[in-house]
Amino acid sequence: MRRTVPPSAEIRASIEKLLSRGSADDPQKMLSELARLGARLIIQRAVEDEFDQWLGRARYERRPERQRGLRNYDSGMRNGFRPRRLQTAEGELRIEIPQARETARPFVSKLFPKWHCKRLLRTDPLKALIIGGFVRGLSMRDVESLCEEAGLGKTSRSTVSRVCSELHERFEAFKRRSLYDVNLVVLFLDAIYLPVRPSGPKEGVICAWGITENGERALVSVRLGMREGKEDWLELGRDLISRGLPAPRLVVADGAAGLPSAIEEIWPRADRQHCAVHRLRNLLAKVPKSEHDRIRFNYWSALTDATSVKDGKLRLQVLISELEHRGYDSAARCLADDLDALVVHLRYPLRHRERWRSTNLLERSLGEVRRRTKVMGRFPGETSCLSLVWAVLDLFFSHASNGATFTDVDRQHLYRIKYQQADPNTLDEEITAA
Numbered sequence: 032m033r034r035t036v037p038p039s040a041e042i043r044a045s046i047e048k049l050l051s052r053g054s055a056d057d058p059q060k061m062l063s064e065l066a067r068l069g070a071r072l073i074i075q076r077a078v079e080d081e082f083d084q085w086l087g088r089a090r091y092e093r094r095p096e097r098q099r100g101l102r103n104y105d106s107g108m109r110n111g112f113r114p115r116r117l118q119t120a121e122g123e124l125r126i127e128i129p130q131a132r133e134t135a136r137p138f139v140s141k142l143f144p145k146w147h148c149k150r151l152l153r154t155d156p157l158k159a160l161i162i163g164g165f166v167r168g169l170s171m172r173d174v175e176s177l178c179e180e181a182g183l184g185k186t187s188r189s190t191v192s193r194v195c196s197e198l199h200e201r202f203e204a205f206k207r208r209s210l211y212d213v214n215l216v217v218l219f220l221d222a223i224y225l226p227v228r229p230s231g232p233k234e235g236v237i238c239a240w241g242i243t244e245n246g247e248r249a250l251v252s253v254r255l256g257m258r259e260g261k262e263d264w265l266e267l268g269r270d271l272i273s274r275g276l277p278a279p280r281l282v283v284a285d286g287a288a289g290l291p292s293a294i295e296e297i298w299p300r301a302d303r304q305h306c307a308v309h310r311l312r313n314l315l316a317k318v319p320k321s322e323h324d325r326i327r328f329n330y331w332s333a334l335t336d337a338t339s340v341k342d343g344k345l346r347l348q349v350l351i352s353e354l355e356h357r358g359y360d361s362a363a364r365c366l367a368d369d370l371d372a373l374v375v376h377l378r379y380p381l382r383h384r385e386r387w388r389s390t391n392l393l394e395r396s397l398g399e400v401r402r403r404t405k406v407m408g409r410f411p412g413e414t415s416c417l418s419l420v421w422a423v424l425d426l427f428f429s430h431a432s433n434g435a436t437f438t439d440v441d442r443q444h445l446y447r448i449k450y451q452q453a454d455p456n457t458l459d460e461e462i463t464a465a
Contacts, residue, residue: 038085038112038127039075042068071124078140082129086139094356107134123173202418205253205425212274215241216445217379218279218301220264220290221390222256223397226409228418234258234413236420237267240393241279244445246435251276253421255413260288268297280449281379285309302448305372307334309390310365317362318354326350326362334374334388341376378448380441396424415438 046068083089086107112127112300133221154259218241237256241249256263282294283304294303315323329350337343347370354363376388386392400423410416425461435444 037075037079039072039079042072042075044388046072067124072341074124074126078126078128081140082131082138086131107131202421205250205421207274210251210271211242211273211277213251214244214277215249215251215279216244217242217281217283217387218251219390219393220267220282220284220294221393222287222395223400223420225401225416225420227255227413229409229411235263236417237263238393238397238420238424239267239271240424242435244437246437250421250424252422253417255417263292264290264293265297268293274299275385280445281376281387283376283387285390286313291369291372302375302378303372304376304388305369306389307373307376308391308394310373314362314365317358317365322357322359326354329353333375334386337374337377340374343377344370347374380437380444382438382441383435386435399423 049068050065086109100301108131110130110132113130115128116123117126120327128140129138218239220237220239222235222237224235227234227236235256235258237252237254238250239252241251243249252267254267254270256267278298278301281302281304282298283306284290284294285306288311291303291305294301311327314330315326318326330347333346333350334343337346351363351366354366355361376384379387397420400420410419
């Protein structure tokens, strides 16, 4: 059957299909497949553009009769594609090499040597090219440089421009999109430190995502946070508000300097949950290793078995007293500090408390960002860095299946927290009884 569209268009369609599947796929599997398709797309487009330049005209373009014959291959015609396979860091890829007939000499791509070899000489730079060029969208010069490092030779400016513009447009649209219809029950905040620029210390990239009233995940912000100070978090909150995001009911974050006060300033009526995992790490750092297992067990038991905010505080105060009795005064002060924020998740529906008491899910996703950027070294600039973080998190939060399911009882509970400001202990007791 005659091919009516170029292979690059078929790959692009496969990418769009992959991204539209939504909850049917495992996010990590989707990322790997996206990387493979991204690699094929970049290399396939480069080969097709190289062939167009060699032939002297674009696909379906006819050269005027008076221009034919200026070169001994200008009169040639396209004659399908020949498959070529190569090994990369993302596995074996299939690339379609354009063929021509009625030419003085065959087309030989500069991207592939004449001698038979299925492996590119340097696969780690190619992996950087896949992630950097396709997923995040660099400047044209950056992608050209990555192509050369990967052993792909010179890539046409039109190919690079097309790849970059598509990804830049997506990220810019994400930053500008309206949030008026995004009603969050819970908002998670966290940061990752990355080598954002060619030189200098690592800088914070701060991220925000949440769960909507419909139980769906929503990534709402990815931006530079420099040193993750109060002003950085205030700017994030102001941006969300300016784009229409209603105040969430619960904000989950760690105790980074300036973050608690920023949350209280931006969303004064929202509950603030201090990440229980971060607090435990701080606590264990202040006691001998021989005590870790016992304290960890007692800590999680207190939070998991508690039936209300009041009950949770009483259970943790027992642990605080034990720490003081054993002489671990700094650990006791660490646990007692900001204690109300550590148990506020106990106001919320029982079946969601465990997931809403920490930023664990966001941390795991940021770990995936760190894994995928490790091979790349330093970024050429903040736009490239932010685009990559956004792309990876978008796949996790927009296309993963495990959002939240709210029962009618859950919705009644959340409604009263939002509109009636009922006593938290009364709410907890009623839900537990139900």
